[in-house]
Amino acid sequence: MRALIICEHDGKGIRLGSRSAVAFANAVAEETRGSIECVLLGHSLAAVTQDASTYAPVLVADHPALENPVADRYAKVIADVVRQRGYDLVVAAATTFAKDILPRAAGLLGGAMASEVIGHEFRDGRLCFRRPLFAGAVVATVALNAKPQIVTIRPSAYPAASARPERCGVTSFAVDEAALPKKTEFEVLQSKLSNRPDVTEARIVVSGGRGIKNSEDFERLVGGLADRLHAATGSSRALVDAGITPNAFQVGQTGKVVAPDLYIALGISGAVQHLAGMKNSKTVVAINSDPEAPIFEVADYGLVGDVYELVPQWIARLNGK
Numbered sequence: 001m002r003a004l005i006i007c008e009h010d011g012k013g014i015r016l017g018s019r020s021a022v023a024f025a026n027a028v029a030e031e032t033r034g035s036i037e038c039v040l041l042g043h044s045l046a047a048v049t050q051d052a053s054t055y056a057p058v059l060v061a062d063h064p065a066l067e068n069p070v071a072d073r074y075a076k077v078i079a080d081v082v083r084q085r086g087y088d089l090v091v092a093a094a095t096t097f098a099k100d101i102l103p104r105a106a107g108l109l110g111g112a113m114a115s116e117v118i119g120h121e122f123r124d125g126r127l128c129f130r131r132p133l134f135a136g137a138v139v140a141t142v143a144l145n146a147k148p149q150i151v152t153i154r155p156s157a158y159p160a161a162s163a164r165p166e167r168c169g170v171t172s173f174a175v176d177e178a179a180l181p182k183k184t185e186f187e188v189l190q191s192k193l194s195n196r197p198d199v200t201e202a203r204i205v206v207s208g209g210r211g212i213k214n215s216e217d218f219e220r221l222v223g224g225l226a227d228r229l230h231a232a233t234g235s236s237r238a239l240v241d242a243g244i245t246p247n248a249f250q251v252g253q254t255g256k257v258v259a260p261d262l263y264i265a266l267g268i269s270g271a272v273q274h275l276a277g278m279k280n281s282k283t284v285v286a287i288n289s290d291p292e293a294p295i296f297e298v299a300d301y302g303l304v305g306d307v308y309e310l311v312p313q314w315i316a317r318l319n320g321k
């Protein structure tokens, strides 16, 4: 199979999740004696191109009209790339970027799509995908009966691809600006700059739940511990709904799915919708004042107590006090 990976980037390099998408595409290409290429979309992509070319041959759609990820334009360019170059499989990491763009590209291409893939296998020579349903309560295996097959994979399910010893080739893809949809115009991006890693990419995630009363306490306790551990901050939906944390922090069924080496849950009960987003973490530590809290059923280490007492003590210990 010929696979195309839609690589997400931060202007400097490709994101960790896209390296997992490369690993998945590599595995499929190996099993089918196929090949892979990745595509970069955006503007001023020299640095990203260098980085991406250490993982796969690169197609670059570099144009001022693609400076910001406006979904209808990006979907059109992806569809053009796939049609012109004839890929069998289109792959991206299951992130908010891909959730916005890939279904539109699938609509334009008329292919078949499976999202949030956590595994794959070949059955009678057919590529089948495993994907969780009902917040991970069941796992369905599906085959896609159309070309191209379009999938998003959960980065936690595929270890990130390593760099190749030699750089791969780079090809420019000409973007026809006049043909791009103009129904959506980018106006402005409002974002809080943070030095902390993204919750989907961090090796350690410190998450807070309703046990944390307000934004200041969240920053002091959850943020304070995260900074000592070089971790990302996450939260339950309860704090997002209360306006204490931004949407980007939400871990769970309707938030982000993470599987870090260490997940620390502070004042989180462990509702099934939250567990759907973190239960595959390698080690789970929970602090909760209720010994019956369901989070303790998935925790490797549990501490029954008040986060307002225990977390400052933990931070003080890490500070060597």
Ligand SMILES: Cc1cc2nc3c(=O)[nH]c(=O)nc-3n(C[C@H](O)[C@H](O)[C@H](O)COP(=O)(O)OP(=O)(O)OC[C@H]3O[C@@H](n4cnc5c(N)ncnc54)[C@H](O)[C@@H]3O)c2cc1C
Binding pocket: 208, 209, 210, 211, 212, 235, 236, 237, 238, 239, 250, 251, 252, 253, 254, 255, 256, 266, 267, 268, 269, 270, 271, 272, 273, 274, 277, 287, 288, 289, 290, 293, 305, 306, 307, 308
């Ligand atoms: C369709 C749907 C989708 C959803 N998607 C998500 C999702 O993606 N992510 C998500 O998180 N939720 C999601 N939810 C909500 C979910 O059902 C729970 O309501 C939510 O996860 C609860 O968040 P919480 O654990 O912070 O709050 P609570 O359930 O209220 O738990 C708070 C916990 O903090 C403990 N606590 C209180 N004070 C302290 C203290 N001082 N020290 C220590 N412990 C303390 C309590 O004992 C309790 O266990 C979804 C719900 C629905 C219906």
